[in-house]
Amino acid sequence: MCQNPAMHRVGVLVLDGVIPFELGIPARILGKAEDDAGRPLYELITCTVDGAPVRTDAGFGVTVDHDARVLATVDTVIIPATHELGEMKEGRLPERIGRALAEIRPGTRMVSICTASYVLAAAGLLDGRPATTHWRSAEHFQRTYPKIRVDRDVLFVDDGDVLTSAGVAAGVDLCLHLVRRDHGSAVANRVARRSVVPPVRDGGQAQYIEHPVPDEASATTGPTRAWALERLHHRLSLPELAAHARMSVRTFTRRFQLEVGMAPGQWLTVQRVELARSLLETSDLPIDQIAQRSGFGTGNSLRQHLRTTLGVSPSAYRRTFAAK
Template sequence: MAVVPHRIAVLALDSVVGLDLGTPSQVFGTARTEDRTPLYTVEVCTPGGRPVRSTAGFQVLPEHGLELTRTADTVIVPGIHEGTPLVDGAVDPDVTAALRAAHDRGARIMSICTGAFVLAAAGLLDGRRATTHWAYANRFRQLYPGVDLDPDVLFLDSDGVLTSAGVAAGLDLCLHVIRTDHGSAVANWSARRCVVPPWRDGGQAQYIERPIPRAADASTAATREWARQRLHEPVALRDLATHARMSVRTFTRHFRSETGLSPAQWLLQQRTDHARLLLETTELTVDQVARHAGFGTAAALRQHFHHRVGVAPTAYRRTFRRTP
């Protein structure tokens, strides 16, 4: 059966952030089937099809106006550096109408960085969890108190409306979408083509400005790698702290500072990701996957997998097992 590419419309507004604008076409453009057929098409539109300025010193000359949003499967709003959505929350009524219409007909809606201001101004984030660049969190809360803002994460997926943190977090969000649509194998391939990690630990809390710790105490990276090699074994917090040659309290503080997660949360994330890969790429039974990923029992795997991924392991395997 021929693959019909998923159509993505990137809605660029004036003062669009250059990196945010290019991220969707770069990342989604690398997602292919086993025979190299593109899984996505990415096109750019602007209000009225007019040129808009970018923050990178060039103008965007689009081939489409807002009519592109009427047929796109996904609409992405990149970040903006300045303008009314950040200043007073105002957005072109035509943009608001286009975004709401796309959402109402079931299109996936996404924002990168400060593009969340545009979605919030259009009323699409009311009552939802969302994120944006940490540096603009206070302004966002002032303008949109009805949004449940979490500035510590890299991205959030809230029932078809997705937001990412600042700048490069757009890469993480796009890879998450590919992983959701087509599985880890395709997402990992895209990540390799873009020369980025397929999954970054923690959230943007680790990038917020804070005093730099002493070098001798700064890194838990070696211990994280040590733990990744032992996901199939019981690994306690004290084991991690001992490997890092720190007290449990000091290790926990530095670990959370570096990753944005507690050691327990991080281990669950790593084990769940490993279980996903095993379900996609091996014939191991669910019991065997549970043991290899460190959950111990199939019941524990099902509980944690459903909580973090949203489906049972067997349902996930049925969806993604044939993915190259």
């Protein structure tokens, strides 16, 4: 297989006490991202602070080929979760980890999975920024690092050059988001299919925290969501959705929020943006037609939503991600 000139170098920094599941996520997701010619889009390089093996929290060790000096050569640094946070849970960065992070070039994208957010926080990289972590640690995290705008309910937070995920499987969502952001929905969807995971759980979707179980638990908004996905080109008012679910608007809205983690209108916008992205990547349809098919109605409305969500215009997105 030939080398891909567009390959993005990712450094995975493994700390003592690393959790094996989270450690495996970057390789499982980013490592399976390929272009249309089957060439890998990411080169993953795993390192420890000093190149020595580290212990996992599962009773076995991890041996790597590099120390932290390799981080000076990468475009993105990912730090998987560890249960051995030590001083970082008290607001201090251990000197040896600080030396490792000092190898990273300015402008490198930084990513934490689950409680590795403590590492970024202790290094001062999250001050004044939005971030998340595992919901069970969120209160302590906010108390320890009061300058951070902690959102305990979301799956991940993308703040441009610094991204943080919630617990465990939310790291899968964040890494798929990185693939989608870097290379478009088609590539991310292929990776998701290979990994047998949902291609999109939007970052704003709620973590599976201990919400109370809704009354009449046998009722669900799932069939109505499936019905709505087939009709995104329609306006789909809240009363229509509630009527399809055979619930009052109030009950439907409450149950939808509990099951999905966002309001029905917000969820519809997320699905419409994803449909518009797919059409921009895979079709030559004019912008106005894509706006109609995805339920935004007008090209101006589509432009506004894409700029708000992705920071780019539909034309710019198409130029970057359209199938060649």
